Structure formats: C-alpha cells, structure tokens
Amino acid sequence: MDLCHVPATREKGWYLALMAPNIKGPNYAWLDPSRLYCHPQGLQDCVADLLQPFQGDPIDMVAGIDAMGFILGAAAAAVLQKGFLAIRKAGHLCVRTVSQPYTDYSGREKVMEVRTDAISPGLRILLVDQWVETGGTMRAAIQLVEQLGGVVAGVAAICIEGSEGGRWIREHYKCAHCVPPSLQPRFDRHQFGRE
Numbered sequence: 249m250d251l252c253h254v255p256a257t258r259e260k261g262w263y264l265a266l267m268a269p270n271i272k273g274p275n276y277a278w279l280d281p282s283r284l285y286c287h288p289q290g291l292q293d294c295v296a297d298l299l300q301p302f303q304g305d306p307i308d309m310v311a312g313i314d315a316m317g318f319i320l321g322a323a324a325a326a327v328l329q330k331g332f333l334a335i336r337k338a339g340h341l342c343v344r345t346v347s348q349p350y351t352d353y354s355g356r357e358k359v360m361e362v363r364t365d366a367i368s369p370g371l372r373i374l375l376v377d378q379w380v381e382t383g384g385t386m387r388a389a390i391q392l393v394e395q396l397g398g399v400v401a402g403v404a405a406i407c408i409e410g411s412e413g414g415r416w417i418r419e420h421y422k423c424a425h426c427v428p429p430s431l432q433p434r435f436d437r438h439q440f441g442r443e
C-alpha cells in the first residue's frame with residue numbers, strides 16, 4: 249500500500265496491510281510492522297485502536313518495550329498526556345536498574361531492565377509493545393513492573409498471537425490489539441496477507 253493512500257472506510261486494522269514479511273531468515277521476526285509507522289493515518293489509527301479498550305481507565309504512565317515498542321508507547325503516552333517509561337534490553341541504562349531474563353521467539357536468552365526510580369507502588373501502567381509472539385518479552389516486562397510494585401493496567405500490541413504465552417497474557421490482563429477476529433487465525437499461523 250502506498251504511504252499516501254488512505255482507504256475511504258478505515259476499518260479496524262486496515263493499516264495491517266502496510267506490514268512487510270521477513271526476507272532475511274529465522275533470526276528475524278516473521279513480519280515487520282515498522283512501515284505502518286511511516287503512514288500518518290495508519291499510525292494514528294493504530295494508536296487509537298490500541299487505546300480504545302482503555303478509555304476511561306485509570307492509567308498513570310505508559311511503558312514501552314525496546315525497541316519498536318518505544319514508538320507506539322510514546323505515541324500512546326502523548327495521546328493520553330501521560331509520561332513514558334522505556335523498558336530496555338540490558339546494557340543501555342547507566343542508572344540503578346532491576347533486570348529480568350527471558351526468551352523470545354528467536355529462542356535466544358535475553359535480559360530486560362528498567363530503572364528503579366520511576367515506578368512507585370500502585371502506579372498503574374499501560375504496557376505497550378509492537379508484537380506479542382511467544383509472550384516471553386511481554387511477560388518479562390510485566391514481571392519488572394510488578395516487581396517494583398506497579399500495577400499492569402493493560403497490555404497493548406499490534407498483535408497478540410494465540411501462542412501459549414499470548415493466551416496467558418490475554419487471560420490475566422486487560423489487552424488491546426489491532427487484529428480483526430477474522431484475521432487472527434492467519435496471524436497465529438504466520439500467514440501474511442489479507443486474502
């Protein structure tokens with residue numbers, strides 16, 4: 249889809265067609281949604297869809313997950329007029345941190361960390377990432393927030409796959425995503441394309 253094209257009717261998830269499949273092999277995610285960030289209306293509608301279920305909910309802060317979750321998370325924070333907390337892959341934060349090991353879709357062991365001085369007990373946090381595949385990354389972020397006494401007010405990602413980890417997150421937290429129900433099975437099978 250052209251980056252200037254805006255469909256006449258903008259149904260939930262119309263902008264998913266802006267994503268591009270992986271051409272670089274198994275060390276990469278199977279789909280790259282970053283192109284939809286380049287589309288002004290696509291980005292705006294995506295963020296609106298991610299925030300829609302949380303309208304009226306008490307949210308004190310938005311936290312985004314390194315790296316592509318920073319973009320959606322910061323955009324959501326700006327809409328909500330809240331602050332934004334970066335949850336980072338280990339090795340970047342030069343301040344006191346707590347860390348959490350995890351394994352993601354690649355099967356590689358990684359470590360996530362967050363500064364210790366931003367989350368006060370009871371602070372209600374909306375966690376935002378680009379994608380939930382195995383759920384390993386999002387679960388690590390949830391553990392970090394809860395370890396610091398924060399409350400996960402919700403989890404938002406373009407797609408929350410129907411993996412065991414994705415289902416666990418949906419069962420335990422209020423969630424938002426951008427995939428219409430009719431397309432979810434295809435995303436769960438990693439079949440790209442709207443037809």
Ligand SMILES: O=P(O)(O)OC[C@H]1O[C@H](OP(=O)(O)OP(=O)(O)O)[C@H](O)[C@@H]1O
Pocket residue numbers: 277313314315316317351352353354377378379380381382383384385386
């Ligand atoms: O549910 P999981 O299996 O844990 O996978 C989800 C994570 O993988 C992707 O990030 P990735 O580390 O590929 O990198 P990026 O955000 O830096 O592009 C995605 O943005 C999530 O953070």
Ligand SMILES: Nc1ncnc2[nH]cnc12
Pocket residue numbers: 277278279280281353378379380381
């Ligand atoms: N951005 C992404 N797209 C598709 N699958 C993913 N798995 C993890 N990140 C992903």
